Amino acid sequence: MLPDDSPEQLRAEHEALIQFLYLAPVGLVQADLDGEIAMINPISAQLLMPLSPDGCLTNLFTALESVAPDLRLQCSQFPRAQGMVFEGLHIHLRAAEHSKRAPQILSLTLLKLDQARIMAVIQDVTAEVRRERQLRQSDAWLNAILTRISDYALVSIDRAGRIVEWNESIARVTGFGEHVIGSAYSVFYPPGAMTPEHLLDRLREADRNGWSLDEGLRLRADGSQFWCSALIAPLPDREAFGLDDPQAPAYALILRDISDKRAASEKRRQAAFCDHLTGLANRRAFFEAAELELDRAVHTPRPLALILFDADLFKNVNDRYGHPAGDRVLCDLADALRDSFRIVDTVARLGGEEFAVLLPSTSEGEALASAERLRALVATRLVATDMGEIAYTVSAGVAVLEGDARETGGIDHLIKRADQALYLAKGRGRNRVATWTSHLPANEDTPKRSRDAG
Amino acid sequence: MTTANPSFDTRGLADLLDASSQEQLDTLEFGVIGFDADTIVQRYNAVESQAAGLSPQRVLGEPLFTNVAPCLNNFLVAQRFEDAADEGSELDDTIDYVLTLRMRPIKVKLRLLASPGGAHRYVLVQRR
Numbered sequence: 001m002l003p004d005d006s007p008e009q010l011r012a013e014h015e016a017l018i019q020f021l022y023l024a025p026v027g028l029v030q031a032d033l034d035g036e037i038a039m040i041n042p043i044s045a046q047l048l049m050p051l052s053p054d055g056c057l058t059n060l061f062t063a064l065e066s067v068a069p070d071l072r073l074q075c076s077q078f079p080r081a082q083g084m085v086f087e088g089l090h091i092h093l094r095a096a097e098h099s100k101r102a103p104q105i106l107s108l109t110l111l112k113l114d115q116a117r118i119m120a121v122i123q124d125v126t127a128e129v130r131r132e133r134q135l136r137q138s139d140a141w142l143n144a145i146l147t148r149i150s151d152y153a154l155v156s157i158d159r160a161g162r163i164v165e166w167n168e169s170i171a172r173v174t175g176f177g178e179h180v181i182g183s184a185y186s187v188f189y190p191p192g193a194m195t196p197e198h199l200l201d202r203l204r205e206a207d208r209n210g211w212s213l214d215e216g217l218r219l220r221a222d223g224s225q226f227w228c229s230a231l232i233a234p235l236p237d238r239e240a241f242g243l244d245d246p247q248a249p250a251y252a253l254i255l256r257d258i259s260d261k262r263a264a265s266e267k268r269r270q271a272a273f274c275d276h277l278t279g280l281a282n283r284r285a286f287f288e289a290a291e292l293e294l295d296r297a298v299h300t301p302r303p304l305a306l307i308l309f310d311a312d313l314f315k316n317v318n319d320r321y322g323h324p325a326g327d328r329v330l331c332d333l334a335d336a337l338r339d340s341f342r343i344v345d346t347v348a349r350l351g352g353e354e355f356a357v358l359l360p361s362t363s364e365g366e367a368l369a370s371a372e373r374l375r376a377l378v379a380t381r382l383v384a385t386d387m388g389e390i391a392y393t394v395s396a397g398v399a400v401l402e403g404d405a406r407e408t409g410g411i412d413h414l415i416k417r418a419d420q421a422l423y424l425a426k427g428r429g430r431n432r433v434a435t436w437t438s439h440l441p442a443n444e445d446t447p448k449r450s451r452d453a454g
Numbered sequence: 455m456t457t458a459n460p461s462f463d464t465r466g467l468a469d470l471l472d473a474s475s476q477e478q479l480d481t482l483e484f485g486v487i488g489f490d491a492d493t494i495v496q497r498y499n500a501v502e503s504q505a506a507g508l509s510p511q512r513v514l515g516e517p518l519f520t521n522v523a524p525c526l527n528n529f530l531v532a533q534r535f536e537d538a539a540d541e542g543s544e545l546d547d548t549i550d551y552v553l554t555l556r557m558r559p560i561k562v563k564l565r566l567l568a569s570p571g572g573a574h575r576y577v578l579v580q581r582r
Contacts, residue, residue, distance in 0.1 A: 018507045021557060023521060039557040042525035049552060050528050057552040057559040102529055 027122030030113075033075060035061030038117070047106060047122055051093065060120060067091050068108070078112055085110040085118070090125070092284065104284065105129050152256045156235075156249035157185050161199045164249045173255055175221035185253055188218045190225055192342030195361040201296045206232045206251060217343070218255065227262040230255050275349040277327055278334035286348035286356055290411040293360050297401075304360060305367035305400045308418040309337070309374070311353040312393045312430040325385040329392050332383045340374045356415075364400045364435060371396040371433045379431060393431035397422025400436075459483070462580045463548070468567040471497070471576060485579030491539070493518045496574055505579070507556045518577075525554050526564075526577065534566055535575055544569045553579065 021028070027044035031037045036059055045057060052063040061072040068091050078085045091106045103124035111119045153173035156164045163185060166178040180187060186194040193216065205212040211233045218228035231254045273285035281289070293304055311317070311333060318326040330353060337347045337355060346358040359367055375394055382389040399417035409416075417436040425434035460470050462484045471479070471486060479486050480500040488497030495518050498510045506513075508522075519527040526532055530549065538545035545568040552559045561582040568575040 015507060015509065015512070018556060019512055022506075022508075022554075023524070037559055040554045040559050041557060042523060042554045045525035045552055045554045045559070046528050049525070049530055052552075055550050055552070056561065057554075 027120070029060055029120040029122065031060045031118050031120065032116055033112075033118060035059045035072060035075070035118075044120075044122055047103065047124060050102070064091070064108075067093055067106075071110070075110065075112070075118060080112070082112050082114055085112055090129070152254050155185065155253040155255065157203075157232075157251045157253050158247050159203070159250045160246065161185050161203055161251075162247070163187070164247060173257055174218070177221070188228075188230075188255065190217050190219050190343065193217065193344055195344055197296070197300055197302045197361050198344065200300065202232050203251060204296075204299060206234050210234070215258070226257050227259040228255055229258045275334075278331055278349050280334050280338065280355070281346055281348035283348065283350055286346055286350065286358065287411065289346040289348075290358055290414075293358065294401075294410055301402070302361045303363055303400050303402050304358070304414070305362040305364065305398065306414045306418045307357045307359070307367055307371045308350075308397045308415070308422045309333070309355040309357070309371075309394050310396075310422055310426070312395055312426075314353040314392075317390060317392065321385060321387040321390060325383075325387045325390060328385045329383050329390055332381060333378065333392075333394065336374060336378055336381065340377065341370065356418075362400070364398065367398050367400060368433060368435055371398050375431065375433055395422060395425040395430050396433040397425055398433060398435045462563070462565060462578060467565075467578070468569060468572050468574070468576055472573045487513075487518065487523070487577045487579070488574035489518045489577075490574060493520075493535075495522055497576075502579060505555050505560075505581075523553075523577075526551075531564065531566065531577070535568055538568050542570045545575075550582070 021041050024041055025043060027047050028039075028041045029037060029044050030039040037057060040057060048057060048060075048063045049055075051067060053066055054062060057063055061075075064071055068089075075085055087109045089108045089110075091108055093102075093104055093106065104126045105124075107121075107123045107125040109121040111121075113119055151169070151173055153169040154167065155170055158164050161184050163181050163183055166176075166181050170176055170180065174188060176187070184196075184199055186196075186199050202212045202214070211231055213229070213231050215227070215229050217225045218230065219225055233252050233254075235249055235252055270279070273281060273288075275282045297304060311329065314326065314329070317329055330349075333353075333355065334347075334349065337357065341347055341357055341359070344360055346356075348356050348358075350356050357370075359370070362370075375396055378392065378394050382391055397418040398421055399414055401414050417440075420440045421434040421436040424440060425432045428434065459482060460467055464470065471488065476497075476499075479497060482499060482501060485502030485505060486497060486499040487495060487502055489495045495513050495516055498513045503510055503513070513522050516522050519532045530551065534545060534547060545566055548563055548565045551562055551564045553562050554560070563580040563582055565578040565580070566576070567578065
């Protein structure tokens with residue numbers, strides 16, 4: 001059968017082709033070597049428009065400038081006449097600003113077609129990366145047990161997380177004697193690293209997933225600390241031990257001293273979850289911690305406090321002393337924050353001079369006291385820089401979520417409230433702490449913008 | 455409805471569009487995409503059809519943000535409609551945007567219209 005080349009047929013084919021490109025689930029862009037866009041499909045616009053600093057899509061490099069500043073350079077320095085400039089480059093976005101569903105990681109592939117044209121493929125790989133990370137974590141655990149079996153402590157715990165039996169391995173790894181029976185397993189955690197709610201959260205996670213794993217500092221009986229990988233697994237056939245007996249063993253807790261591997265695993269974590277300048281948690285780590293905490297609160301409601309800190313009149317510091325000195329101030333604030341809060345709290349830099357501390361199982365009064373302590377501490381500090389000593393102050397906004405966080409709008413809601421409180425603290429003359437109350441005007445957008453003034 | 459055609463920034467436009475026939479929509483000088491609470495496209499006028507290169511039968515009955523205009527499926531556009539629906543509030547925002555009509559970036563103004571009682575939600579498209 002001969003192909004039908006009638007204009008109607010060609011038009012229909014053209015339309016089908018257009019729609020095919022409209023619906024392709026990856027972003028496709030063709031541009032010249034300076035990034036000027038010649039052709040672009042809708043998914044590209046969906047992914048790039050929220051990033052585009054000028055609200056245009058005339059230039060690919062400009063659209064991505066805020067998250068991948070060196071594309072133009074990489075493209076111009078590509079030595080060959082054609083070929084793959086890079087493939088599957090992961091770009092981390094300053095995400096979650098507007099929506100939890102917004103993409104956080106884009107994958108970008110750049111292909112040089114000839115001396116005049118490049119082709120880019122853009123994809124939202126947030127979910128994929130998250131899945132991979134979970135897999136990697138299970139891999140890491142398997143590696144840890146299979147490759148180098150060193151000493152471990154095996155601890156039986158009951159449904160409430162209390163230690164039921166004592167054995168030699170507990171003494172070998174932790175130094176605790178028989179008197180440890182009856183204590184909650186948080187006895188192995190340094191002060192501030194565990195809350196009563198988290199203790200039970202881990203047991204529930206083990207019920208749900210088959211195991212719960214965490215890594216961190218643990219405590220020996222003599223007060224010394226070691227880097228530990230701790231696995232909690234439900235005991236098989238535990239029903240057979242008697243459902244009625246609350247003291248029957250229900251979980252196995254395995255503690256392994258992995259101090260020698262700490263450097264490697266910390267380095268991996270830091271690359272992904274730390275703010276480069278201050279070493280605090282980055283936005284991604286903050287929002288993941290918040291998500292986890294809210295998930296847990298669905299099962300067992302508990303208060304979750306958030307403090308937003310903002311360095312006062314920070315723009316003046318930068319203008320007057322220069323950015324390197326400004327960075328020193330931010331690092332000093334980061335140090336003060338790190339030293340002031342518990343291990344279980346998440347201390348993060350959300351951007352610029354804005355910092356956040358998430359405090360699990362913390363009441364408004366406690367959060368307010370912590371915020372006030374930090375504010376007072378900062379007011380006494382001087383930061384040594386090449387431009388002389390700099391004094392600075394911070395303002396803080398405190399908000400607390402009670403009850404079912406999902407129903408009250410989750411982390412975005414909490415941030416908004418803390419932000420309103422912070423705005424109030426700024427308005428009252430800075431160097432102070434304010435708490436959110438229902439009397440505060442629910443200004444949707446003002447705080448973020450107006451606070452730029454310092 | 456008055457005899458004069460409403461313009462892109464006429465007030466109360468959603469009600470006028472709801473009351474317009476397909477022929478009347480086709481005489482408008484800006485693009486009209488009307489959709490229901492499930493984002494299914496119910497109305498699509500000639501200007502928009504021509505600019506996008508898609509005939510109405512390829513578009514009507516399809517979910518807007520996934521199958522017709524995925525470029526609008528982000529917090530700048532789709533989420534505004536979702537938020538308005540969640541809060542049961544009125545939406546009437548005009549924003550600068552770039553559409554990828556026939557694979558070329560075209561600067562446009564979008565007017566986003568939704569009201570809790572309205573028959574349709576609208577994305578209106580004005581070339582800049």
